[in-house]
Amino acid sequence: MVRKVLIVGAVLGLCTAAALAAGDRDTYGKLTARDASATLSRAPELNAAPDKTSDAQTRALLSCPAGSLYSQPAEDGTGNWGAATSELALPDGDSYEVIENVPATPGSVTGLRWWGIYAFNNGTSWSQCTPTTVDFNFKIRVYVDEVCTISQVCEYTATVTGTTTGNNYGGYPLYVFNYTFPTACAFNDNTMWVSIQAQSNPNCWFLWAYTEDQTPGDNYSLVRYNGELFFNEYDPSICVLGTANPNLRGSCCNENLGLCADNVLLTDCVGADDRFDATKTCAQLTTACGQIPGACCAANGNCTEKPKGQCNAPGDRWYGVCTTCTPNPCCNVDCPPGYTAEGEPNCADGYTDNYNGGCNSTPEVFSTITCTSTICGKSGTYLVGTSQRRDTDWYKLILTTAQTVNATLVAEFPANLLIVTKGQAGCSDSFVVASAQGDCAAFIDLSACLPPGEYYVFVGPRDFTGVPCGSEYTLEMTGCSPCTPPTGACCVNGVCVATNTEVACTKLAGVWIQGQTCPAYSCACAANGNVWMNGEPEYVTALSAERHLAASHPSDAACLRWRGEPVIRPG
Structure with a gap:
């Protein structure tokens, strides 16, 4: 099989997507030689450069034996380097098994070469340790792809004494290990998986040396953490020795098309959607061709797991075989x-948000945008003491002429998108002139015809809890076009003071009635926060009243037709 599944924006293996989907990859964030802080009590990785800023010229590779079926040697330590813990038992009981995928011609494996260092992490920092014989006890496993998992085909337990290479990863000596299998391990697939896991010393850890952005690697491996599979974006160093069987034949299923053929050369079944099985015909496949389920995202962001052929409603997106809805990839x-x-x-x-918290920050602070800005932002919810807070992002937009402003928000969380006008006193009397909200991954569109002035485009979670910090969104200002803002009567304390735009009326602390004009319009029952009858405040008896307030402002004020009862304001 070949790796091909798209899930949460990352290419994963056909064999592992279901297990990986439930995991939290951030748990395995890298430690650097300069920063040993970790999200876990024990950090799994040590490297020289957390940012992939160096190019291939700064990296020098060691070598694999001639004739290797697969060659992915370690770096010599002169440039960027990295190593990941692969130990059966750490002091806190955690277990890590690093597993590398090896795309190779099927056949049999007779031996391996790999590289690593030894170190210890006390929860706050890394330190050197000197391995003894017990630290060279390893369990070596070979796996092959199965439907949505990997299946072990061989296992070896051996003492493999490492030899120092003369190279160092920082201050850590680099060891090379060579092991010849006592019995060859046969595999009938074009991808196998190999794990190297130390077995003995919780106080001197084996860290498997890895590379990134180096051919033939693919920045993709697995780690089994306390029994659950996750993926990592690096390639453990490995050389695979053995013999090839390029003439292997079997059934070849194209999962995308749901078509299967027998007696196909494996070398002809290597497409992105192909599933090869050397031991079964098409009719014998445990899961029929085209019937492996995957995450299907509906247009409304809901996720269900079903085969691709059933993910066919308008707006549906299928994420690939073995992908799951936990977590929801639609978001x-x-x-x-x-x-x-x-x-x-x-x-x-x-x-404390002193970056672009807008009117929610002290002092007020904004980012700036234009009518065509495109932004990738992050947000979340958090606690300040016992108070729930949202990370709200405010973007200042200046219009020099009347324009229809268009914006689209897509977020990994239920979100609000607002356009706020600056008040006469700034934030204290600012006013929302347009608003929209939507669920995660929904396209939240907002459009408003606005007069010249200063506005704030607001992006934030709809709720005050349940949104992890760092959740992403995109804000696309999809352009502005000239417009003529509608006008209406502006009522201030029961008096029709001007015919103007809603924004202008709001800055007068008035109630705006679209399509009406002053002084002809009677503001008998329109006021901001009060209900008025013929110029008198609420609860004053009057003979009759008209309900004039526009439907867009039902919560600001309301005036009910009266027949001998006092006028009341709806709650």
Whole structure:
């Protein structure tokens, strides 16, 4: 089989997507030699450069034996380097098994070469340790792809004494290991998986040396953490020795098309949607061709698991075989090329937003945008003391002429998109002139014809809890076009003071009635926060009243037709 599944924006293996979907990849964030803080009590990785800023010229590779079926040697330590813990038992009881995928011609494996270092992490920092004989006890496993998982075909337990190479990863000596299998391991697939896991010493850990952005690697491997599979974006160093069987034949199923053929050369069944099985005919496949379920995202963001052929309603998106709805991939938002990063740090409990918290910050602070800006932002909910807070992002937009402003928001969380006008006193009397909201991954569109002035485009979670900090969104200002804002009567304390736009009326603390004009319009029952009858405040007896307030402002004030009862304001 070949790796091909798209889930949460990352290419995963056909064999592992179901297990991986339930995991939290961030748990396996890298440690650097300069920063040993970790989200776990024990950090799984150590490397020289957390950012992939160096190019291939700064990296020098070691070598694999001649004739290797697969060659992915370690770096020599002169440039960027990295190593990941692969130990059966750490002091806190955690277990890590790093597993590398090896795309190779099927046949049999007779031996391996790999590289690694030894170190210990006390929860706050890394330190060197000197391995003894017990630290060279390893369990070596070979797996092959199965439907939505991997299946072990061989296992070896051996003492493989490492030899120092003379190279160092920082201050850590680099060891090379060579092991010849006592019995060859046969595999009948074009992808196998190999794990190297130390077995003995919880106080001196084996860290498997890895590379990134190096051919033939694919920045893709697995780690089995306490029994559950996750994926990582690096390639453990490995050389595979053995013999090839390029003439292997079997059934070949194209999962995308649901078509299967027998007696196909494996070398002809390597497409992105192909599933090869050397041991079964098409009729014998445990899961029929085209029937492996995957995450199907509906237009409304709901996710169900079904085969591709059933994910065919208008707006449906299918994420691939073995993908799951936990977590919901429909809520994933990737930053498109060319978008500008918001630049705000991720929120956290106790966070103070002094970046672009707008009217929610002291002092007020805004990012700036134009009618054509495209932004990739992050948000979330968090605690300040015992109070629930939202990371709200405010973008200042200046209009020099009347324009219809158009914006689209897509977020990984239920979100609000607002356009707020600056008040006469700034934030204290600002006013929402347009609003929209939607669920995760929904296209939240907003459009408003606005007079010249200063406005704030607001993006934030709809709720005050349940949104992890760092949740992403995209804001696309889809252009502005000239317009003529509608006008109406502006009532201030029961007096029709001007015929103007809603924005202008709001700045007068008035109630705006679209399509009416002053002084002809009677403001008998229109006021901001009060109900008026013939110029008198609420609860004053009057003979009759008209309900004049526009439907767009039912909560600001209301005037009910009266027949001998006092006028009341709806709650």
